[in-house]
Amino acid sequence: MLKLVSVELREIRLPLIHYFETSFGRTTERRIILVRLESDDGVGLGECTAGEDPFYSSETTDTAWHVMSDFLIPLLLDRALESAAQVSDVFGPIRGNRMAKAALETAAWELEARRAGIPLWRHIGGERAEIACGVSIGIQESTEKLLEKVRKEVGDGYQRVKIKIKPGWEIEPLAAIRGEFPDLKLMADANSAFTLEDIPLFRRLDRFRLMMIEQPLAHDDIVDHAILQREIETPVCLDESIHHAEDARKAFEMGSCRIINVKLGRVGGYADAIRMNRYCLSAGLPIWCGGMLESGVGRAHNIAMSTLAGFVLPGDVSASARYYLEDTVRPPVRVTSRGTIPVPTGPGLGYEIDPERIARATVRTQLFSPEREKHA
Ligand code: OSB
Ligand code: MG
Numbered sequence: 001m002l003k004l005v006s007v008e009l010r011e012i013r014l015p016l017i018h019y020f021e022t023s024f025g026r027t028t029e030r031r032i033i034l035v036r037l038e039s040d041d042g043v044g045l046g047e048c049t050a051g052e053d054p055f056y057s058s059e060t061t062d063t064a065w066h067v068m069s070d071f072l073i074p075l076l077l078d079r080a081l082e083s084a085a086q087v088s089d090v091f092g093p094i095r096g097n098r099m100a101k102a103a104l105e106t107a108a109w110e111l112e113a114r115r116a117g118i119p120l121w122r123h124i125g126g127e128r129a130e131i132a133c134g135v136s137i138g139i140q141e142s143t144e145k146l147l148e149k150v151r152k153e154v155g156d157g158y159q160r161v162k163i164k165i166k167p168g169w170e171i172e173p174l175a176a177i178r179g180e181f182p183d184l185k186l187m188a189d190a191n192s193a194f195t196l197e198d199i200p201l202f203r204r205l206d207r208f209r210l211m212m213i214e215q216p217l218a219h220d221d222i223v224d225h226a227i228l229q230r231e232i233e234t235p236v237c238l239d240e241s242i243h244h245a246e247d248a249r250k251a252f253e254m255g256s257c258r259i260i261n262v263k264l265g266r267v268g269g270y271a272d273a274i275r276m277n278r279y280c281l282s283a284g285l286p287i288w289c290g291g292m293l294e295s296g297v298g299r300a301h302n303i304a305m306s307t308l309a310g311f312v313l314p315g316d317v318s319a320s321a322r323y324y325l326e327d328t329v330r331p332p333v334r335v336t337s338r339g340t341i342p343v344p345t346g347p348g349l350g351y352e353i354d355p356e357r358i359a360r361a362t363v364r365t366q367l368f369s370p371e372r373e374k375h376a
Contacts, residue, residue, distance in 0.1 A: 002081040002108060007073050007368040008036040009065060012361035014295055014324055021139040023166035023193035024055035031061040032295050033068070034328070034358065035107045044111025045349065047298030048103035049265030056191065056292075057099065057219075057240070057266065064100040069366060072097075072104055077370045084108035088271035098243060098268035105269030106301050114348030119304075121343055124270050126307025130340045134160035134314035135322065136189065136291060139169055143176045150177055150184075159314040159339040160185035160211060166193045170201065174208045185314070189214035192240055196224050202232045211313075212237040212259045222247075225256040235259050239290060243267060245275035252285050259313065261290040264298075264305055277310040289315030296320055296329030300349040303333070303341055317341065328361075330354045 012032050019028045035046035048068075050059040075090050087105045094101070113123035135153045140146040150161055161181075163173060165188045177186060187210050194201070194216045202216065212235040217224045219240035229236045235258035242248055242260055244267055251257050262276055280287045289306040292298065302317045320332035327333070329351040335341055344350025 002039060002083060002112065004037055004039055004077055004081075005369060006038045007076065007104070008038075008365060009068060009073075009368075010034045010036070010358070010365045011061065011065065011363050012295070012328070012358060013363055014328075014361055016293065016323055017325060019138070020293060022056075022164045022189075023139070023191045025053065027052065027293065030293055030295070032298075033061060033064055033103060034295075034297055035068075035103045037104070037107045037111050039111060039115070042111050042115035044107040044109070044114060045297050045353065046103045046105070046107030046110065047294055047301065048099055049263065049292035049294060049298055050099040051292070059097060059099045064097070064103065067094070067097045067100040068104060069368070072100060073368045076104060077368060081108075084112045085271060088269055091268070099265035102265045102267070102269040105271065106264060109270050110301075110348045117347045119343070119345060119350055120301075120348050121304040121307040124274060124304060124308065126304060126343070127309045128307045128343065130342050131289075131303060131306040131311075131317065132159050132314035133318050133335050133339050133341055134158055134162060134185070134316060135318050136162045136316045137164065139164045139166060140173075143173050146173050147176055147180060150181065154181065154184065157335070157337040157339040158318065160187065162187045162189055162214070162316065164188075165190050167198075171204060174205065174210070178208050185211050187211040187214065187237075189239070190216045192217060192219045196227060199228065199231050202228060202234070206233045210234045214261060215239040215241065222251045222254055222256040225251070226254045229255055229257065237261055239263070239266075244272045245279045248276055248285070249279055249283070252283055258285070260285060260287045261316075262287050262305070262311070263290040263292060264301055265292060266290075270305070273305050274308065277308040281310040286310075286312050288313035289317055291316035291318070293323060295324065296327040296333055296351055297349070297353065299327075299333050300329060300344070300351045303343060304349065307343055314339070326354075326357050328353055328358050330357075
């Protein structure tokens with residue numbers, strides 16, 4: 001049983017060491033909601049991956065706070081749950097808002113694992129003791145700056161490099177990287193910045209032998225992606241278009257993609273990530289773990305998800321030090337010189353949070369309890 005005695009929401013602000021730029025904009029500071037669930041016999045932590053602005057998805061830090069506090073948390077406190085696996089069904093009546101749901105759902109799974117004294121990755125059915133890591137490099141001011149970054153990441157051992165592209169920032173940066181690193185596992189993420197009119201451009205990209213091109217077309221499309229995939233050799237990978245395992249099935253059956261980037265927040269948590277894993281394994285569709293500039297709590301959840309058998313390609317799961325001077329967990333997430341993260345062996349997430357660091361970054365907290373809900 002999972003009987004919650006309290007839910008705490010906390011917003012923290014974490015400045016990024018370097019701004020992160022995509023085709024939809026630049027992020028310099030993260031506004032992250034951390035979730036702490038408490039039952040009479042344990043605690044569980046989650047992180048909301050919604051961004052500051054509704055550019056990647058329609059959710060933001062503020063919409064997630066609203067939906068959690070006014071709708072999702074009352075649903076959770078209202079009943080005794082049998083298990084974390086049930087949480088996503090309890091949230092069923094609420095449409096969309098998957099990042100808000102995932103923040104709470106993933107915390108429930110962590111609570112269960114920690115209470116049982118087992119690592120979270122084992123609890124969700126994960127199968128590998130070490131995960132493969134890649135990096136996502138934002139749009140840079142110049143090709144030379146980009147090359148410096150790529151050299152650093154390759155030198156640090158990362159197994160593949162993804163660069164963000166947008167119209168006018170595609171051929172030249174990719175040609176420069178390929179020129180210097182002919183065998184590098186390289187890919188590009190457009191975050192929906194192109195249309196079918198760009199087919200000639202995508203054909204030119206084929207010569208760079210990219211592992212994949214991520215979300216080249218509209219965020220809500222799987223039809224044009226199928227048309228594009230028929231016209232190019234580079235495998236299309238979908239990110240924004242896939243919200244759950246059923247979307248994955250439809251996209252795969254339509255030929256809209258050959259690879260999927262799975263993000264815990266975007267799919268609403270572990271229940272669907274596990275379904276996605278099962279479906280993609282049976283379909284022979286490779287998947288990998290995407291990133292949302294998470295702090296250590298969300299990063300540790302990404303590490304756990306990456307241990308599921310279907311996650312066969314290096315993920316956007318990299319070291320804390322690439323993002324934050326001081327992370328929310330200690331020790332911070334570190335990557336080996338082989339570009340891997342050994343999966344932690346302790347109970348739950350397996351990383352300790354740094355309460356002092358979190359306290360210093362906190363701008364608001366709110367505590368919810370069953371009694372308070374009744375009297376509200
Ligand atoms: O499209 O994968 C994306 C970051 C924010 C929003 C969307 C995306 C990204 C990344 C960064 O690519 C991945 C990471 O390093 O966390
Ligand atoms: Mg992406």
